[in-house]
Amino acid sequence: MALIIPAYNEVETIGEVIEVAQESNLFNEIVVVSDGSEDGTVKRALDYGVKTIALPKNLGKGAAMTIGMKNTLAEVIVFLDADLVNLREKHIKKLLAPIIARRADMSCGLFSGGRENTDFAQRLTPYLTGQRALRREIIDSYEELRDSKFGAELYLTKLVIEKELKVEKVLLEGLTHRMKEEKRGFIIGIISRIKMYWEVFKYFKKNNLSYNSISSTTK
Numbered sequence: 001m002a003l004i005i006p007a008y009n010e011v012e013t014i015g016e017v018i019e020v021a022q023e024s025n026l027f028n029e030i031v032v033v034s035d036g037s038e039d040g041t042v043k044r045a046l047d048y049g050v051k052t053i054a055l056p057k058n059l060g061k062g063a064a065m066t067i068g069m070k071n072t073l074a075e076v077i078v079f080l081d082a083d084l085v086n087l088r089e090k091h092i093k094k095l096l097a098p099i100i101a102r103r104a105d106m107s108c109g110l111f112s113g114g115r116e117n118t119d120f121a122q123r124l125t126p127y128l129t130g131q132r133a134l135r136r137e138i139i140d141s142y143e144e145l146r147d148s149k150f151g152a153e154l155y156l157t158k159l160v161i162e163k164e165l166k167v168e169k170v171l172l173e174g175l176t177h178r179m180k181e182e183k184r185g186f187i188i189g190i191i192s193r194i195k196m197y198w199e200v201f202k203y204f205k206k207n208n209l210s211y212n213s214i215s216s217t218t219k
Ligand SMILES: O=c1ccn([C@@H]2O[C@H](COP(=O)(O)OP(=O)(O)O)[C@@H](O)[C@H]2O)c(=O)[nH]1
Pocket: 005, 006, 007, 008, 009, 010, 035, 058, 059, 060, 061, 064, 080, 081, 082, 083, 130, 179, 180, 183, 192, 196
């Protein structure tokens, strides 16, 4: 089992995410992909002795996830964002349980009871969550994932629709993340948020997805 953490300038939080994952002893491998970070993300990851790939420039979240997958042979993959706050071993166990028991092909972890604003965002768009576990065999196009940028979660959601995969939604109690406005300040945060939703929207349109089908995957 491998944990992949795509990370773009997440020095504040990545250490805690790696530490919890290491202490859980659940993973054979932890792969951090720094997506052109300019802060101390790479150094912080290396301090923990995990496999760390430092991309020289920012290629987008989908590319970081793809490069992470290409750097492990593990059959079961967990994706966690690097900006999580209050991550606990129980969250990782909950994400993995449906996959290990073969009840589901993918699990989607949703913030619950962490902070109202981050809970709210995930109630609104649960199919965009970055916290997932899956078997690598379900990925049918690394190129598509690589080029998807913030459409990466919609790519995974599209797989669920096309392949009629079984998804289990799990509540990750007390978990939250640093919002863009908290990481980058209000103005740059809002601009990054608009850019992110634009990338999600572009992927949605390009792939002729329907709101009903994507939202049905995390009902
Ligand atoms: O170009 C990017 C943007 C984000 N991320 C990572 O993807 C995860 C989810 O990103 P988020 O939605 O929090 O967006 P951000 O706030 O980083 O724009 C985090 O671990 C980010 O560091 C990435 O690897 N490359």
